[in-house]
Amino acid sequence: MDAKILCLAALSQGDASGYEIRKIVKSGLLGHSRDIGYSSIYPALSCLLNDGLASVTKYSQIGRPGKKVYRLTPDGRMSLLGALKKPTEVDKTRSDFLFRMLFADILPPSVVEQMIDTKLREIEATLARIDTSADAGFESPGEAFVGGYAAAIQRAMANYIADNRHQLVGSFPGPSNKVRS
Amino acid sequence: MDAKILCLAALSQGDASGYEIRKIVKSGLLGHSRDIGYSSIYPALSCLLNDGLASVTKYSQIGRPGKKVYRLTPDGRMSLLGALKKPTEVDKTRSDFLFRMLFADILPPSVVEQMIDTKLREIEATLARIDTSADAGFESPGEAFVGGYAAAIQRAMANYIADNRHQLVGSFPGPSNKVRS
DNA sequence: TTATACATGTAACTAGTTACATGATTGA
DNA sequence: TCAATCATGTAACTAGTTACATGTATAA
Known part of the structure; x- marks a missing residue:
């Protein structure tokens, strides 16, 4: 267990x-x-x-x-x-966000926009949480490493989304009718 | 389900x-x-x-x-x-790697080194996999977005680890005897 | 000759979540 | 007055994994 x-x-x-x-x-x-x-x-x-x-x-x-x-x-x-x-198990990510984004072209743009904004808020919240931990002070080099790592990844996510969200909405045609065919 | x-x-x-x-x-x-x-x-x-x-x-x-x-x-x-x-669920990560790194100071440096190297190899493998998908060609803007996103994050991980691994090993004193006290 | 890919499926088990049960205190 | 926080625990359920069962063809 x-x-x-x-x-x-x-x-x-x-x-x-x-x-x-x-x-x-x-x-x-x-x-x-x-x-x-x-x-x-x-x-x-x-x-x-x-x-x-x-x-x-x-x-x-x-x-x-x-x-x-x-x-x-x-x-x-x-x-x-x-x-x-013991040897580490492989890291696993379970991302509902990525799952949805894979199908962005068959979803209404407004829904995609909303999902992206939700994800960005999630990232903000995580970063804020890390800041709180950092302000409390890291008590070991491991904690500092993990805090920095988690923050770096969240920032990479936010940057990528900011730079590429336009690919998903706007340039492409219609929403729901595509799936019905 | x-x-x-x-x-x-x-x-x-x-x-x-x-x-x-x-x-x-x-x-x-x-x-x-x-x-x-x-x-x-x-x-x-x-x-x-x-x-x-x-x-x-x-x-x-x-x-x-x-x-x-x-x-x-x-x-x-x-x-x-x-x-x-439907609204997305919150993304979840289950990282054995980060879990171990939190306790890097009570683990033998060689063990920590090995875990880091394993993680780096894992990242390489994931990046290679994404490249394969990219070479096969993305069939929707969603696929291109997800491929880019996953790659960006893996690269952020690798960069962070490369830049900060020295914090975990080397600078700090002993291994196992610390935990026994 | 040994492992891997092909290919489907069930049974038993593990691990985790949701809902239930209980109830005072404190802040908005 | 309504939600949140404090605080522990069980029962029922959900979801997933590991192991089992079976067997050929091909590549190393």
Whole structure:
């Protein structure tokens, strides 16, 4: 299970509850390599406990549900290191945007325009997120590298789209009737 | 099911068997947005048949298993167009490479070097694949856009890695003993 | 002779998502 | 007052992968 390794990774940077791990992944640099939901995190954490890779401390809070803060055990750190050393899997991208763009010529131009604008806003949001991480300060050379890498790619996307979107709309004829033939 | 739309998309560019669809996705531009295996394709194709979105013709071949070539019906084309018009989902990247690089400082430098070299080779292979598609000629402005986009991003990755890999290895002290503490 | 390409399909398994269940606090 | 944030967890479902089953032809 991949969620386990992700939790191990998140916890290696500091103790956290399941809820906090989600936030770390969603808003931090870890999120550039993977995504994960609560329903994967909570079972994964139980699993880590079972395997002796993490320990837990329960905190009661007033007017809030109790918080369970997890901490890596030495075994947990070893296990993470072992997982990190394994050969990498091939990177995968699942881009609904590119999928749609492949068929730009059979879609109404306004729809294509909208998809492009949505993508550009997405890129802006990602860049803003990276800036936030950068402002908080990178704590390792790895984090700085990943932040820079992610930013470079987002910028390359934005530039390419800005330079080439005219190819998709405007120069070409009609929309929907093309597909019906 | 996503595999259905992918098959619809592949078939919209010409009749094909399940085996051929796999090849189209793996080696063509469609593969930059999604991946898929045989065991997703064959059930998806049966489904398309059931729903009247595709028709099939069986060819016997000497010394080869019989081939079932699928063709989109008009309903199939409409269905594809409908799916394409829907708002796009957010693009997702699952990068084992970035995940590992985040922890470069606790990995042995040689391991990090190897991961970087593997990633660079991966990029080369992807660029070569795009070139092959380009040489075969793009048949729509969408294909040209996607080919260019994918190439631009791969180049941005390679450039960033070339310019910044020194941050990860060399300047920093030790490997494995750091994690044991 | 060994691996790869050709070609289709099912069964079992893995991993992840969505929806459900519960409920106080805080900010707009 | 309405949405969002805090906080944990389960059940049901979706989607995809790996392994299995079968077998010929061709290129290295």
